[in-house]
Amino acid sequence: MFRKADTSAAWAFILATLLFFIGGLLTTVVPPMVDKSWAKPFKNADPAKGITGELKPLGSLEQQGRAIYQREGCWYCHTQQVRTILADTKRYGWRGVDAPVSTPDEFVFDSPHMFGTKRTGPDLARVGGKYNEQWHRTHFKNPRELVPGSIMPPYPWIANNPAEFKALLAYMQSLGRAKEWRPANDYEK
């Protein structure tokens, strides 16, 4: 079979395509058919089964904020996934409560996805409700004012633009909120 591909270009071309498609189809087309949780939005009303909550599509203001997040490339430095690693759940917890692990059913409406690959800054999967509006405004104007040693770029053109700031804030406060993970419901606004 492979010997034939040595002298026949057509044969080599077809064989290379076939071998590629075996793995290609099995790892991209088949998985969402097997694992239904990828497409089924998170919903749980029964506290006995764990954290309650429901994933809803973003509202239009949050969508606008997400577009800004996408435009400015925030996702190059901030991931959005609490991994199945103990340190992730501890580090991205808040006021003594561990952050719940991210699950596929929390991201069903995300496009483009914002999982990210690099943490130059902290993970933002559960940032929603951790900091209030004033904190975010000051932080976007000059991150080093609140976090000395931070290397995040300043974004004055967002902080000083009420419409853009409001949208981005709304998006950030929505992050990770499908799961109502704060027992005291102590989310900042």
Next chain:
Amino acid sequence: MLEQNSRAEASGTGAAVVHVDATAKWFIASSVLYFFIVGIIAIVIAAKFVWPDLMGTTPWLTYGRLRPLHVNGMLFGWLLAADMGLAFYVIPRLCGAPLWSEKLGVATAVLWNVIVLGAVVTLLAGQNQGWEYAELVPWLDALVVVAWLMFGANLLMTIAQRKYDAMYVSIWYVMGTVVWTAFVYLTGNLATLFTTGVNQANLNWMYVHNAVGLIFTPIGLAIAYYFIPRASNTPLFSHKLSMVGFWSLAFVYVWTGAHHMIHGPISQWLQTIAIAFSLMLLIPVWAVVYNLFATMKGQWHQLRENVPLKFLMSGVVFYLLTCFQGPMHSLRTVNAIVSKTDWIPGHAHMAVLGAFSFFAIAGTYHAVPKLWGRALHSQAMANWSYWMLMIGGLGFFVTLWLGGFWQGWQWNNVGIPFIDTVKALQPVWLVRFFSGIFMFAGIVLFAYNVMATVVGSSSEAAA
């Protein structure tokens, strides 16, 4: 052995064929120019890690806008364009036939430059689709597909008209690149449009992984397999072993995309499949590296004087190292430390710069004097460009590995506040910046040397 010898030498025996090479010239010259321009952006974003307020209040000069320009500029403006130019040089020679259509080829080169310029404008304007490596807006994606079809058709037609029945390994790799790139690119830039969430991420990472594994790897290896025997005037060690490497690559690479989400919100069984196949990558890698090392047996002394060969063999070593790292990262325990840290850019740069750019630079140094019919402007300068890129590259890779590993350990100690893990990396980023200066110096010397040869200010007699 003789048989292989004749294969490797096939390019030299097609004396009757006149190669016009206009397409190869256009691609190579423009890619070298982008290497230089995008190198400036690389320095700027490395500096921003150390001096975060640098150019900080102009939207289009922020890190978030410049990073995609750096990545896309290097991947598509420099490396893929240089690889395509070298394929236009190599394939007709290995086939003993002229390029099927120079007109189509030059049109492809023009279109490619339109795409790169379009990418610069749209990315700086913040038009970013939000997927890594697939940032370009849909109309540019469509142009890339058109350009790729033009490129592929031209080379496949040339291969169909070849004079020699048996195909040298570089021909398969180029054919593989043509077909795999088409489907990988469509998965990452078209199929993602119709999906959301984890499903979309899975497609995105199939693309991200295979942009390197099934685009830059096969075309880079096609170049290494051609130029190592050419530059050292030594036949390839084993044709059969090169087959093992090619067909195992064709089968195992595509399975591994989900290893970008290990421990993340994606099915555990899919992570396990990705890990298993990531380990299997060691098979094609070892087949290739063994073959290329064995080719050099008894010929290593040539590295002293031969600059293209220095780049090629250093590239093979970096290829081995980066392809050893990859499978190791996919192991759950190692991944829990290195994933999302600065180790990863260290790894990625060793693949794209250390291995594949070194191959492309070597091919360019070898091909440019032949294409323009003049001796290289300066051998000494070429040698300096090697050492600058080597020292800068090693400084870059090694500091980011050490720093990244350290960072990963700190993250896993939840007693350390996140900001302290940022401050701890400052010395690492400073060394990375200075390593970048060395690398950029190497790029400047390379680009100047090539351009001086192209415009004909040779200080030596024509070869």
